[in-house]
Structures are given as C-alpha cells and as structure tokens.
Amino acid sequence: MTEKLSSEQEADSASWERGGQLTQSALSQLYDAYFPRLYNYLSYKIANQIEAEDLTAQVFEKVITKYSSFDPKRGTFESWIFTIARNALTNYRRNQQRHPESELGEWLEDNNTVPPDQFFLQQEELRRLQVYLAQLNERDRELIALRYGADLSQRRIGEVLGIKEANVAVALGRAVRRLRQMFERDEQSGKHKLK
DSSP states (O other), X not given: OOOOOOHHHHHHHHHHHHTOOOOHHHHHHHHHHHHHHHHXXXXXXXXXXXXXXXXXXXXXXXXXXXXXXXXXXXXXXXXXXXXXXXXXXXXXXXXXXXXXXXXXXXXXXXXXXXXXXXXXXXXXHHHHHHHHHHXXXXXXXXXXXXXXXXXXXXXXXXXXXXXXXXXXXXXXXXXXXXXXXXXXXXHHHTTTSOO
C-alpha cells in the first residue's frame, strides 16, 4: 500500500538529497529508504547479523553527523552514503585484524513462522553462498555486495568505486558467472548435499 506524500514530506525528501536541512521527517524517510539496502550490503560483507546491524547503525550516525559536508555538486546522495558504508566496513575490518574475534555468527535469527525444514534449507543456502563469496576476490565480492546487497545501479557502483559504468557491467557479469559456476559445479558433483 503506497501512501501519497504530503507536499511537506516531498520537500523534506528532496531536501536531504540536495543537502538541505535534515529535519526529523526527512531523517525518517532517509532511514526508511536506505536502512534495508545498507544492511543488506553490509550483510553480504559480514557474516554476523548483529554486527551488520551495529555497523549499519554506525553508518547512520556518521550520515547524521557528517550531513552538513554532503555536497550534491560532487555526486549523488546515494553514492555518498554508500561511500560512508564502505569506509565504515574498512574500519571494521581493520579493527577485526587488530582485535581478532570470531566473525562467524548466526546468519539468521530463529524464526518461528518458518517451518524447521525450510529454515534449515535457507541457512544451508546462505552458508553455501558465504563459502562461495569467500572464494571470490575482493573486487568481485564488493561488486556483488553493492549490486545485490545494496541494490545499487551499475552507474552508482561506478561512482562509489571510481570506475566507469561499462567496466562495472563487465566485471559484475564475470563475478556473477564465477559464482554461478561454483554453484553449478557443486550441484553436479553433489558436494552441497549433507552426508
């Protein structure tokens, strides 16, 4: 169900992308628009759901505190916010190297609405995806996380990574092909089945 925005809400929505005043209403809309995409992106990069949530919250804190530095003449708001997320992820990884802790955590919370057999299959598929993603190089993992986790367009990915849109398309296509080949190889060999 889609509600029509009031003229004040439309002005707020447009203002946060133009670098205007960050009102409570605009912040709420910004959160609704970007939290799921940021969380998905970070979840692709971090196997721990709680840490992905914490890192997403840190990104929003940074967006709020650094909002006045956003300049729409230098790029889109979407590119700016995902650059903040990438920097937060870099800092997170640097901290993990300094203070190693288990990065493996429960990927999904126990959900009573999902039948146990379906829940198990979902966890198994996510585990396989994490294993396969770990086998890709960092650039491929980043492209896949930005495209499918953050749901960014190829143009926006190019802006975030500082590469041409055409190069993003080619590199992303190759990364997805490599990932698909891993799934197909294991499907054919039967390695993915539990013994």
